[in-house]
Amino acid sequence: MAWRQFFSRFALHRVRSPLVGGWLAGWLGNAGEREAARFLRGLGYQVLERRYRTPLGELDLVARDGNCIVFVEVKTRRSNEAGQPFESVDRRKQLQLTKLALAFLKQRGWLEQPARFDVISIVWPETANVPEITHYRNAFEPVGRGQMFS
16 A cells, blocks of 8 residues: 555656656657648748757758748647647747747848748647648748848
8 A cells, every 4th residue: 555655756756746747748740740741842942951959949840832931830630728839929929930030040140031920839649640730831031130131
């Protein structure tokens, strides 16, 4: 009986632990990004980068749609209980993505390339094998100071 109580307390602690939640969230986000990349390839996009990291942050996907460079933010959730996944791409996140995109274009020497921001919203319930994917083309305009073309 004592072991059962100990185990149940340990299990509850582990489930609520930020480390475990972070790992699960990371796994779900990674799976969502893979599905989003597959989805975009199906639309004819060329995926140039996945999880492009800088000291400023990370771009989930960078793709090419014709001659346009597309910066894609992928949001994946298990349900809509806390709202639609795309709703978390608020003004602050848009500003960060704008800065990251500008840095990416500068590094590649592509400042003259047309560019835009897309958001892919994924709802992937635990019981479903296939997620529900919603693609928002040109989801927002660049935020803040900078030179971006769309």
